[in-house]
Amino acid sequence: MAPIIVPKLTNKKAGNRRVSSTAVPSNSDSLVAIRDVTFKYGARTILDNLSLDIARGKVTAIMGGSGCGKTTLLNLIGGRIKPSRGQVLVDGLSVPDLSKKELFALRKRMALLFQTGALFTDLSVFENVAFPIREHTKLPEPLLRHVVLMKLNTVGLRGARDLMPSELSGGMARRVALARAIVMEPMMIMYDEPFTGLDPISKGVIAKQIRELNDALGITSIVVSHDVVETCLISDYAYLMGDGRIIGQGTPAEVQQSKSEYVRQFMDGRAEGPVPYTYPATDYLDDLLGGGAR
Amino acid sequence: MNVLRVLGGIVVHGIERLGRGTMFLYEVVAGSWVLVPRFYLVIQQVFAVGVLTLLIILVSGLFVGLVLGLQGYNTLIKFGAEDSLGLLVALSLVRELGPVVTALLFAGRAGSALTAEIGLMKATEQLAGMEMMAVNPLTRVIAPRFIAGVIAMPLLAAMFSAIGVMGGQMVGVGLLGVDSGAFWSQMQNGVDFHEDILNGVVKSFVFGIVISGIAVFEGYDAVPTSEGVASATNRTVVYSSLAVLGLDFIMTALMFGGI
Numbered sequence: 001m002a003p004i005i006v007p008k009l010t011n012k013k014a015g016n017r018r019v020s021s022t023a024v025p026s027n028s029d030s031l032v033a034i035r036d037v038t039f040k041y042g043a044r045t046i047l048d049n050l051s052l053d054i055a056r057g058k059v060t061a062i063m064g065g066s067g068c069g070k071t072t073l074l075n076l077i078g079g080r081i082k083p084s085r086g087q088v089l090v091d092g093l094s095v096p097d098l099s100k101k102e103l104f105a106l107r108k109r110m111a112l113l114f115q116t117g118a119l120f121t122d123l124s125v126f127e128n129v130a131f132p133i134r135e136h137t138k139l140p141e142p143l144l145r146h147v148v149l150m151k152l153n154t155v156g157l158r159g160a161r162d163l164m165p166s167e168l169s170g171g172m173a174r175r176v177a178l179a180r181a182i183v184m185e186p187m188m189i190m191y192d193e194p195f196t197g198l199d200p201i202s203k204g205v206i207a208k209q210i211r212e213l214n215d216a217l218g219i220t221s222i223v224v225s226h227d228v229v230e231t232c233l234i235s236d237y238a239y240l241m242g243d244g245r246i247i248g249q250g251t252p253a254e255v256q257q258s259k260s261e262y263v264r265q266f267m268d269g270r271a272e273g274p275v276p277y278t279y280p281a282t283d284y285l286d287d288l289l290g291g292g293a294r
Numbered sequence: 295m296n297v298l299r300v301l302g303g304i305v306v307h308g309i310e311r312l313g314r315g316t317m318f319l320y321e322v323v324a325g326s327w328v329l330v331p332r333f334y335l336v337i338q339q340v341f342a343v344g345v346l347t348l349l350i351i352l353v354s355g356l357f358v359g360l361v362l363g364l365q366g367y368n369t370l371i372k373f374g375a376e377d378s379l380g381l382l383v384a385l386s387l388v389r390e391l392g393p394v395v396t397a398l399l400f401a402g403r404a405g406s407a408l409t410a411e412i413g414l415m416k417a418t419e420q421l422a423g424m425e426m427m428a429v430n431p432l433t434r435v436i437a438p439r440f441i442a443g444v445i446a447m448p449l450l451a452a453m454f455s456a457i458g459v460m461g462g463q464m465v466g467v468g469l470l471g472v473d474s475g476a477f478w479s480q481m482q483n484g485v486d487f488h489e490d491i492l493n494g495v496v497k498s499f500v501f502g503i504v505i506s507g508i509a510v511f512e513g514y515d516a517v518p519t520s521e522g523v524a525s526a527t528n529r530t531v532v533y534s535s536l537a538v539l540g541l542d543f544i545m546t547a548l549m550f551g552g553i
Contacts, residue, residue, distance in 0.1 A: 118423030
């Protein structure tokens with residue numbers, strides 16, 4: 001794999017501006033602090049009085065089954081949605097209370113890697129990675145080219161610079177999105193299901209790159225995934241979510257050894273357990289023999 | 295009672311969407327000043343919505359002109375007024391057919407493409423990705439497309455009218471034997487720049503605002519699924535076409551009087 005070379009970029013607008021009016025004291029070891037957060041979508045409770053901390057400079061895994069609220073949590077941290085109740089603090093700033101301008105200033109210091117990659121389909125690989133630099137800096141073209149090629153080289157795709165997103169495999173698209181995520185050198189990267197739909201080689205490469213980038217750039221990483229093996233391999237700390245709550249936490253080894261029924265059901269991939277697998281329904285026999293409405 | 299409730303729901307939903315659409319467009323227009331130093335973004339979209347729509351506009355304009363020439367000649371010759379064919383063709387095109395037919399074609403070709411493109415960008419999380427990169431999609435994606443539509447529409451309508459006049463001339467002068475000098479001089483004498491041409495331009499400008507506004511709003515507001523994008527595209531064509539025809543009547547009444 002290509003060595004990780006980190007070119008330093010200075011953001012002309014973002015800097016490390018703190019918004020004093022909305023700054024809230026938090027544990028200095030925690031970059032993200034979630035305090036008693038409840039999030040409801042209509043009548044459905046997605047997150048239920050959830051609290052957790054994301055340590056600075058570490059890779060923190062958030063694992064859990066589909067629909068347990070993992071992506072909702074990332075959206076709360078990124079300020080895309082607001083909690084019904086509770087506090088979401090990022091670097092001491094209360095995210096739901098930020099103005100649009102302040103939120104954009106904070107977002108310049110964080111990155112979210114979407115499950116789909118979310119590459120711009122009308123731009124080439126090079127232009128996709130260059131996009132945030134063009135939008136937020138006035139870097140001269142030769143320097144911009146160097147930065148983009150270095151980031152693409154970091155994810156092993158320097159040779160694919162002229163390809164369009166439609167010409168990339170799923171794994172390659174995810175790696176281009178990773179290059180784009182690190183191009184502005186954020187303080188934190190959130191990965192939403194980075195391993196979904198990838199072959200074992202791509203999974204391993206992406207996992208290794210997440211770990212190496214975290215250490216080389218000195219950033220904080222949040223990996224949301226239901227891929228237990230890959231996620232435990234690269235993370236320093238892990239939270240296990242179920243039913244919108246934290247059902248287990250600790251180092252990956254501790255979580256894997258946990259005796260909790262919730263944790264065991266997820267780790268062992270069992271349908272039976274405290275977390276319901278089947279959606280609530282009427283009696284099966286009645287349903288089949290009832291002959292009523294569909 | 296149930297019917298009343300459903301009707302009330304439809305009306306409230308319609309008003310709510312109209313309000314949301316107006317607020318959306320206000321935000322787009324208010325934030326579009328950032329495009330001044332990056333006008334190339336608008337130029338790119340003028341190519342996409344204008345230049346790529348040119349072929350259908352020119353072909354349609356030519357055929358409309360040919361038909362106008364033929365129908366006009368057959369009507370005017372009954373009164374011995376076939377020399378006025380140029381005036382008839384020009385006024386029909388510049389006042390009405392140019393702006394209206396161009397707007398309908400523009401809604402079908404460019405408007406639907408705008409909605410589908412923006413809707414798919416939403417469905418594939420490209421707009422969300424942009425927001426997370428601290429880039430406002432309203433100013434980066436929506437505003438250039440909206441402004442490009444407003445710029446392109448009057449230009450396309452002017453080209454439609456111009457090629458339509460050429461079509462009328464081809465049939466009238468070329469095939470049916472109308473005197474060339476009479477054809478052009480009657481047109482020159484009868485068509486007023488302010489009364490006819492400028493009002494036509496104003497009409498097509500208003501249609502550009504309406505169609506582009508509907509198209510970008512429907513795309514941005516689309517449910518992010520394949521079915522949602524398809525419905526949004528459908529709504530763009532239907533709403534735009536109805537809005538164009540309704541507004542045309544109102545503007546014609548205001549500009550040319552008679553009511």
